[in-house]
Amino acid sequence: MNLIPEVLEIEELRLPVILERGKRKTLTLQVTQELQLWIKAPIRMPEREIVRFINQRIFWIYKHAKRMQKDSELRVCRSDKEIYELREKARMVLTGRTEFFAGKLGVTYNKIRIGSQRTRWGSCSSKGTISYNWKLILMPEAVRDYVVVHELCHLLEMNHSPQFWKVVEEIIPNYKEYRRWLKENGSRY
Numbered sequence: 206m207n208l209i210p211e212v213l214e215i216e217e218l219r220l221p222v223i224l225e226r227g228k229r230k231t232l233t234l235q236v237t238q239e240l241q242l243w244i245k246a247p248i249r250m251p252e253r254e255i256v257r258f259i260n261q262r263i264f265w266i267y268k269h270a271k272r273m274q275k276d277s278e279l280r281v282c283r284s285d286k287e288i289y290e291l292r293e294k295a296r297m298v299l300t301g302r303t304e305f306f307a308g309k310l311g312v313t314y315n316k317i318r319i320g321s322q323r324t325r326w327g328s329c330s331s332k333g334t335i336s337y338n339w340k341l342i343l344m345p346e347a348v349r350d351y352v353v354v355h356e357l358c359h360l361l362e363m364n365h366s367p368q369f370w371k372v373v374e375e376i377i378p379n380y381k382e383y384r385r386w387l388k389e390n391g392s393r394y
């Protein structure tokens with residue numbers, strides 16, 4: 206009797222199941238980029254035990270599969286035209302937000318540049334030029350706003366001193382959450 210499903214259905218997800226048995230002592234589950242559930246099991250482990258293991262980790266599997274799904278959406282190959290359009294959208298949205306927060310902070314900036322620096326989401330030069338990565342347009346709005354406020358605050362404090370963070374916090378009280386989000390998720394973009 207075959208207890209292990211060929212396709213594991215969790216909510217709206219359908220994950221093809223691949224069972225690989227081998228000389229190993231433990232059971233491991235992996236959700237692959239192709240959204241398959243890959244099970245590596247000891248040769249003689251009974252199927253009901255494997256099924257129990259899957260059931261105990263159903264939430265974990267779902268969470269990982271959703272994350273993989275989101276990642277593959279982010280990794281899509283974009284045409285030059287699509288990138289151009291996203292950059293223009295980023296320019297428009299980020300300019301609007303920068304003007305808004307500059308007013309709140311009472312600072313004036315020189316100009317805005319939209320770039321694609323891989324490692325940074327924003328920067329602010331001493332001449333008041335603020336640069337943003339166009340990929341910010343793909344991120345949650347709150348995270349984007351945090352980056353905007355961060356860069357504008359550099360017009361007041363050209364460093365990351367406690368005083369700098371105090372000003373950021375006045376505008377974005379839970380900025381730490383967005384900083385963490387960027388650290389954890391930024392590389393996926």
Ligand SMILES: [Zn+2]
Pocket residue numbers: 355359364365
């Ligand atoms: Zn900074």
